[in-house]
Amino acid sequence: DVKVTQSSRYLVKRTGEKVFLECVQDMDHENMFWYRQDPGLGLRLIYFSYDVKMKEKGDIPEGYSVSREKKERFSLILESASTNQTSMYLCASSSWWGPTGPERMKNTEAFFGQGTRLTVV
Amino acid sequence: AQSVTQPDIHITVSEGASLELRCNYSYGATPYLFWYVQSPGQGLQLLLKYFSGDTLVQGIKGFEAEFKRSQSSFNLRKPSVHWSDAAEYFCALKSGFQKLVFGTGTRLLVSP
Numbered sequence: 005d006v007k008v009t010q011s012s013r014y015l016v017k018r019t020g021e022k023v024f025l026e027c028v029q030d031m032d033h034e035n036m037f038w039y040r041q042d043p044g045l046g047l048r049l050i051y052f053s054y055d056v057k058m059k060e061k062g063d064i065p066e067g068y069s070v071s072r073e074k075k076e077r078f079s080l081i082l083e084s085a086s087t088n089q090t091s092m093y094l095c096a097s098s099s100w101w102g103p104t105g106p107e108r109m110k111n112t113e114a115f116f117g118q119g120t121r122l123t124v125v
Numbered sequence: 126a127q128s129v130t131q132p133d134i135h136i137t138v139s140e141g142a143s144l145e146l147r148c149n150y151s152y153g154a155t156p157y158l159f160w161y162v163q164s165p166g167q168g169l170q171l172l173l174k175y176f177s178g179d180t181l182v183q184g185i186k187g188f189e190a191e192f193k194r195s196q197s198s199f200n201l202r203k204p205s206v207h208w209s210d211a212a213e214y215f216c217a218l219k220s221g222f223q224k225l226v227f228g229t230g231t232r233l234l235v236s237p
Contacts, residue, residue, distance in 0.1 A: 035223050046229035054223045094168060113159055114225050116168035
């Protein structure tokens with residue numbers, strides 16, 4: 005089974021702290037994603053990465069950065085945590101999607117971790 | 126811009142009754158569409174997906190969804206709901222370059 009593992013289920017941090025959320029996947033997936041989930045807003049994409057050292061901004065990248073030094077690991081960084089970053093954070097991974105490429109990559113989906121509930125006080 | 130709309134924030138269904146959750150999308154090309162379920166305190170689990178071909182897609186746990194291009198819809202259905210189906214359901218669209226865009230979710234409540 006595909007496994008996406010987030011390093012913490014619950015975190016409490018103070019305003020102004022630098023926070024690292026770690027995500028590891030074991031399926032050799034090219035794509036990795038960070039979302040935040042808030043009531044009534046669904047899942048909003050913060051950043052994603054389609055290859056090592058490659059990253060793309062999602063819809064709400066402000067206040068966040070990411071790092072992907074190894075294919076299996078994708079880190080979300082809050083440079084200076086603020087109370088409005090209190091949220092559930094979900095990591096996901098998938099194979100490369102698209103109409104071209106190997107058949108095994110055309111018919112796939114994203115797999116999610118269990119989430120990290122971050123509280124900034 | 127690509128988007129997914131789930132117009133129902135909450136739905137309450139009696140156990141044993143049928144269910145339909147609505148999903149509308151906006152996308153200029155042939156979409157890749159997904160339905161995920163999230164139980165309380167859990168991550169998201171894939172129910173089913175549509176990439177091409179047959180517009181009626183079967184998924185896990187007795188769910189199905191129908192892709193209707195003319196209506197830009199991908200509604201999720203189940204003929205008989207069980208109490209364990211109570212959860213939050215998300216429709217999603219593969220959008221642009223390797224991105225996955227989600228709707229705001231529909232919370233399903235199941236009454237006895």
